[in-house]
Structures are given as structure tokens and as C-alpha cells.
Amino acid sequence: MNKLYILLGLVAILIVGGKSSLFVLTEGRQAIITEFGKPVGDPIKEAGLHFKTPFVQEVLYVDKRILIWDGMPNQIPTKDKKYISVDTTARWKIVDVLKFIQTVRNEIGAKGRLDDILDSVTRDVISNHNLVETVRNSDQIIDKLKKSKSKSEEMFGEVEPITIGRENLSKMIIKAAKGELEALGIELIDLQIRRISYERTVEQKVYDRMISERQRIAQKIRSTGEGEKQKIQGRLKRDLQRITSEAYKTTKIIRGKAEAKAAAIYAKTYSKAPKFYDFVKSLEAYKKSLKGKAKFIISTDNEFLKYFKRL
Amino acid sequence: MSFQGNNNNGFNSQEIEEFKKVIKENFSKFIPFVIILIIIMGGKSLYYTVGPDEQAVVVRFGKYIGTFEPGLHFKLPFGIDQNVNVKVTRVLKEEFGFRTRDVSTRRTTYSDGGFEEESIMLTGDLNVAEVEWVVQYKISDPFKFLFKTSSPIQNIRDVSESIMRRVVGDRSVTEVLTTGRVAIASEAKILTQEVLNSYNMGVNVISVKLQDINPPEKVKASFNEVNEAKQEQEQMINQAEASYNKVIPKARGEADRKISEAQGYSEALINRAMGDVASFDALQKEYKRAPLITKKRIYLETMEILFQRFENVVVVDSKVKGLMPIFSRGLKGE
Numbered sequence: 169m170n171k172l173y174i175l176l177g178l179v180a181i182l183i184v185g186g187k188s189s190l191f192v193l194t195e196g197r198q199a200i201i202t203e204f205g206k207p208v209g210d211p212i213k214e215a216g217l218h219f220k221t222p223f224v225q226e227v228l229y230v231d232k233r234i235l236i237w238d239g240m241p242n243q244i245p246t247k248d249k250k251y252i253s254v255d256t257t258a259r260w261k262i263v264d265v266l267k268f269i270q271t272v273r274n275e276i277g278a279k280g281r282l283d284d285i286l287d288s289v290t291r292d293v294i295s296n297h298n299l300v301e302t303v304r305n306s307d308q309i310i311d312k313l314k315k316s317k318s319k320s321e322e323m324f325g326e327v328e329p330i331t332i333g334r335e336n337l338s339k340m341i342i343k344a345a346k347g348e349l350e351a352l353g354i355e356l357i358d359l360q361i362r363r364i365s366y367e368r369t370v371e372q373k374v375y376d377r378m379i380s381e382r383q384r385i386a387q388k389i390r391s392t393g394e395g396e397k398q399k400i401q402g403r404l405k406r407d408l409q410r411i412t413s414e415a416y417k418t419t420k421i422i423r424g425k426a427e428a429k430a431a432a433i434y435a436k437t438y439s440k441a442p443k444f445y446d447f448v449k450s451l452e453a454y455k456k457s458l459k460g461k462a463k464f465i466i467s468t469d470n471e472f473l474k475y476f477k478r479l
Numbered sequence: 480m481s482f483q484g485n486n487n488n489g490f491n492s493q494e495i496e497e498f499k500k501v502i503k504e505n506f507s508k509f510i511p512f513v514i515i516l517i518i519i520m521g522g523k524s525l526y527y528t529v530g531p532d533e534q535a536v537v538v539r540f541g542k543y544i545g546t547f548e549p550g551l552h553f554k555l556p557f558g559i560d561q562n563v564n565v566k567v568t569r570v571l572k573e574e575f576g577f578r579t580r581d582v583s584t585r586r587t588t589y590s591d592g593g594f595e596e597e598s599i600m601l602t603g604d605l606n607v608a609e610v611e612w613v614v615q616y617k618i619s620d621p622f623k624f625l626f627k628t629s630s631p632i633q634n635i636r637d638v639s640e641s642i643m644r645r646v647v648g649d650r651s652v653t654e655v656l657t658t659g660r661v662a663i664a665s666e667a668k669i670l671t672q673e674v675l676n677s678y679n680m681g682v683n684v685i686s687v688k689l690q691d692i693n694p695p696e697k698v699k700a701s702f703n704e705v706n707e708a709k710q711e712q713e714q715m716i717n718q719a720e721a722s723y724n725k726v727i728p729k730a731r732g733e734a735d736r737k738i739s740e741a742q743g744y745s746e747a748l749i750n751r752a753m754g755d756v757a758s759f760d761a762l763q764k765e766y767k768r769a770p771l772i773t774k775k776r777i778y779l780e781t782m783e784i785l786f787q788r789f790e791n792v793v794v795v796d797s798k799v800k801g802l803m804p805i806f807s808r809g810l811k812g813e
């Protein structure tokens with residue numbers, strides 16, 4: 169029984185010793201071993217079970233994953249003196265554990281340094297460029313505007329070409345901050361300009377401008393409509409005149425030709441016997457013109473009555 | 480297990496032999512105790528289940544050993560193996576500019592007040608628009624989703640906000656509010672996926688869906704005015720077209736009528752001429768054969784018709800003189 173107690177005591181010691189000589193590194197973390205506070209060996213990046221000398225060595229863990237830095241929105245005047253609020257976020261990771269621990273100790277320390285560096289670089293870059301450079305990434309809006317200018321009734325606000333663009337400003341910020349962050353054992357993966365908005369004080373002015381711009385557009389649309397209407401009305405009058413006058417012309421030509429042809433037909437035949445024509449036509453004319461109610465006094469000299477006188 | 484093996488290194492061989500002997504002697508007594516002990520202590524940590532919409536990421540001593548499909552699985556107890564179940568088939572979403580408040584009621588309610596910070600953005604012509612959207616995504620690699628970034632959902636939110644502003648920033652406010660919706664959504668989806676891929680975080684963006692896009696509240700009225708003006712313009716043009724369509728076809732018809740009438744007239748005229756000429760020709764042939772008789776006949780026939788018509792024919796002998804003046808006077812007196 170005595171031996172069993174000794175055995176159990178030994179097991180207990182071994183478990184405690186084991187615990188302090190073994191450590192678990194989970195996925196997404198990395199560690200460095202320190203001996204009385206002094207870093208020894210390479211940082212451990214592979215997850216799993218690892219050894220250290222018990223009681224003497226300590227393990228310091230830091231994150232291996234991509235971490236987020238969320239900046240406070242900054243009031244920054246742009247180069248063209250527009251006051252905007254810029255909100256950026258960045259992703260970073262610890263690439264040099266030793267440097268990181270030596271310079272900023274932990275993530276809280278890192279955040280403070282990131283704040284200092286990224287805020288000031290962002291401010292420098294934004295305030296050295298016009299507002300459009302931070303808003304737009306390309307000049308496609310200008311191309312579209314050119315293409316649609318003929319048919320579009322909508323006019324745009326100030327559309328000036330850009331030379332750098334939003335993405336490239338981000339890259340400029342990253343490039344400027346990279347060196348300083350490397351010294352802290354930090355790799356800056358990206359920086360996103362998450363939000364840009366007008367500052368509250370200038371917001372109302374922007375809205376006023378938008379309103380007046382819309383009103384101008386509305387007015388333009390209305391008068392374009394009025395113009396279209398006038399055009400159509402003009403077309404109406406022109407077409408009407410053309411149609412009626414062409415019809416008049418055509419009928420006159422048709423009638424004239426027919427009359428000429430008829431005259432020719434008459435002339436051709438009648439000219440063969442002019443005297444007989446004269447006779448026949450005169451008699452026909454009498455028939456047509458002399459009507460019943462007329463008083464008629466006829467001399468017996470008349471050819472018709474020649475037999476009245478004598479047989 | 481290397482764990483056990485390592486610990487045994489501390490024993491000296493004699494003690495081990497004695498320990499083994501004790502265990503051998505009491506082996507049958509120990510077995511039930513050991514089993515009960517394992518069951519009590521291990522218990523639930525011996526197995527795990529993976530739901531039908533999940534995959535399980537398993538780590539052993541913190542190290543990733545695999546991703547497992549739905550079903551019942553065993554694992555090493557006492558926290559040696561740890562599993563994290565991740566919903567991989569479910570479509571997850573993040574909302575921007577609004578939040579779904581309640582989906583349990585018959586009609587889903589939303590709240591979109593208080594999220595202007597997310598939704599207000601600048602357009603390419605330096606106007607302001609309020610854009611609300613939803614990003615739908617799936618976890619394509621649960622291990623990466625868990626261990627590659629510290630806050631995957633916040634990454635999705637940050638990137639999506641940034642990309643949406645970039646896409647909207649390249650368009651005019653008019654395009655954003657009207658024709659650009661489809662292009663904005665698909666461009667945002669592609670760009671968001673691109674950036675998330677660069678983080679290698681195991682997320683697959685399924686879609687970016689635009690919800691309400693509005694001008695800011697304060698300028699809404701003026702945007703409506705533009706729409707009204709468009710309506711008015713349409714209306715004006717339609718009315719003018721209508722009156723054109725009313726007048727012109729009628730005028731064309733009338734013109735056609737007049738031309739047809741003229742054609743009819745001319746045909747009639749010519750036919751009549753030809754008729755007249757034909758009858759004259761026939762008469763003239765007759766006349767040529769017997770000129771005097773024909774002439775006489777025509778004369779007499781005409782006179783016959785004429786004298787029948789007259790109600791009042793006075794025949795005066797050519798030798799009677801002085802009658803004419805009386806008649807002349809009487810005629811004047813009428």
C-alpha cells in the first residue's frame with residue numbers, strides 16, 4: 169500500500185511536470201518561447217502539441233490570422249477644400265512575432281500604433297487630392313456622359329476627369345504605411361476606404377445644390393417636351409399643306425389633260441365637215457336653250473313655215 | 480498516444496513492474512471501474528454529431544486534422560479532439576442600410592432608420608444617394624472561415640461597404656437611381672469576391688442584391704419633380720402626335736378622293752367626246768350620201784320639238800305691217 173502512494177505521488181508530479189513541459193498551439197495562433205523573459209528559438213507557427221523546458225520557459229501567444237483595424241472616421245479637407253468624413257478599415261497580420269512582441273507587445277498596443285500611422289497617412293493622402301479622386305475609380309462616367317449626351321436630357325454636376333482614383337489612393341496609403349508597420353512585425357494586407365461622406369456642416373449646401381440641379385433638369389425636360397410639341401405641330405402644318413396642294417396640282421393636271429384630249433377629239437372630227445357641224449351644233453343649241461315659257465313670234469318668212477304662204 | 484508514452488519516461492523499471500503486477504492481480508476488479516470512469520469523465524466528449532446543413536472542423540491538440548460530413552462521429556475525449564460545426568449549406572446574409580426586424584410575423588418587417596451611415600454614399604457626379612443592399616454568401620471552406628481571419632463577418636461587411644461605394648462612385652446619381660441597378664449589383668459581387676479571395680477566408684459570395692435606392696430625404700421632392708417633368712414631356716409629345724395623327728390621314732384621304740374624282744371626270748369627258756364624235760361621224764356619213772334631205776330632216780325634226788315646247792307662238796304674215804311695234808310695246812310693258 170505504501171508503494172502505491174509513492175506511485176500516485178510520482179504520477180501527480182509527472183502530470184504537473186508534463187503540463188508545464190507541453191503546450192498546445194491551436195490553429196490561427198503562433199507562439200514564441202521565452203526563457204526568463206528572453207526569447208529563445210524560432211517562433212512556432214505550426215498548430216499542435218509542442219514542448220518546452222518546464223518551469224523555466226514561458227510561451228507567448230499571438231494571433232496568426234488576418235486581423236482588422238477599424239479607424240475612427242476622420243474629418244479631412246480635400247485639396248479642393250471640400251470637407252469630408254473618411255472612414256477606413258484595414259487588414260493586417262503579425263508576420264514577425266519577435267518584432268511584434270518587442271515593439272508593441274500585443275494587439276492593443278498594435279492598435280494604438282496602427283491608429284497613429286494609418287490615420288496620419290490617410291490624412292496626408294486624402295488632403296493632397298481632390299474629392300473626386302477619392303470618390304471615383306475611373307472615368308467611365310465621363311465616357312458614358314459623352315455617349316449619351318445627344319439623347320439624354322439629364323445634365324450632371326461637376327464631372328472632372330481623375331488622374332489617380334480611389335483604389336490607387338488606397339494603394340498609396342498602404343505603400344506609405346508599409347515601411348513603418350514592417351518595423352513592428354506587421355504586414356498591412358489592405359486598406360479599404362469604407363465610407364466617405366460630406367461633413368454635416370456642408371451637407372445642407374450639397375443638398376441645396378442637388379435640389380437646384382434637379383429643378384434645372386426638370387425645367388429642361390419640360391421645355392424639351394414643349395419644343396417637341398412645336399416640332400410636331402410644324403410638321404403637321406407642313407404635311408397638311410403639302411398634301412392638299414399636291415392634290416390640287418394633280419387634279420388640275422388630270423383635268424387639263426382630259427380637256428385637251430377631248431378638244432382634240434372634237435376638232436379632229438369636226439374639222440372634216442365644218443359647215444355641217446355648224447348646222448347640227450346650232451340646232452342642238454336651240455334645242456337646249458329655248459324653253460317653253462318664252463313668247464315666240466314667227467314670221468311666215470321662216471323656213472319652217474314656208475308652206476303657210478303657198479303650196 | 481504519445482502523451483502517455485512521454486509521461487512513462489519518468490518511472491524507473493522496478494516500479495513499473497510492481498505497478499503492472501498490482502494491476503494484473505486486480506485486473507478483473509479494475510475493468511468495470513476504468514470503463515465507468517471513462518464514461519463518466521469522457522461522456523459527451525467521446526462523440527459528436529454533425530447536422531445535415533453542417534460540416535465539422537476537428538482539431539486535435541489545436542491542430543486541424545480534417546473536415547467531416549454530417550452524421551455521428553467519435554473523437555478523443557477530454558478535449559484532445561475538439562469539433563466546431565459550421566453551417567456550410569446555409570445561405571447567410573449581411574444587410575446594409577437596413578435590418579430585418581422580424582421575420583416571424585406574416586409580413587416581414589424592416590427597420591431602415593438609423594443606418595444612414597452605411598447607406599449614404601457619394602456618386603460620381605458628387606451627389607448623394609442612399610443605397611440599401613444585401614450580400615448573400617456561403618461558407619465554402621469552414622476551416623479557412625474559422626482560422627484564416629479573426630472576424631470573417633466584419634471583413635465581409637467592411638469590404639462590401641467599400642466596394643459598393645467604389646461601384647456607385649463611378650456612376651452618376653441618375654444612373655444609380657434608375658438604369659444602373661443590375662450593373663451595380665453584378666459589378667459589386669465580382670469585386671467583393673475578388674477582395675475576399677485575397678484574404679483566403681473561405682467565403683463564396685452568392686449575390687449582391689440592391690434593395691431601395693433613394694435620393695436623400697431632403698432632396699426627394701426635387702427628384703420627383705424630374706419624374707413629373709418626364710411625364711409631362713411624354714404627355715405633351717403624345718398629344719401633339721395625336722393631333723397629327725388625327726389631321727394628316729384625313730387630309731391624305733381627301734387628297735386621294737379629289738384625285739380620283741378628277742380622274743373620273745377626265746374619263747367621262749373623253750368618253751363623252753368620243754361619243755359625240757361617233758354620233759356626228761355617223762350623221763355626217765348619212766349627210767354625205769344625201770345632203771339636202773338629211774339637212775332638211777334634221778332641221779324639221781328640231782323645229783318640231785321646239786314648237787311643241789312653246790306655249791305661246793304667234794305666227795305673223797310677213798306682209799302684215801305695223802304689228803311688230805304693238806307687240807314690242809306689250810313686251811316692254813310686262
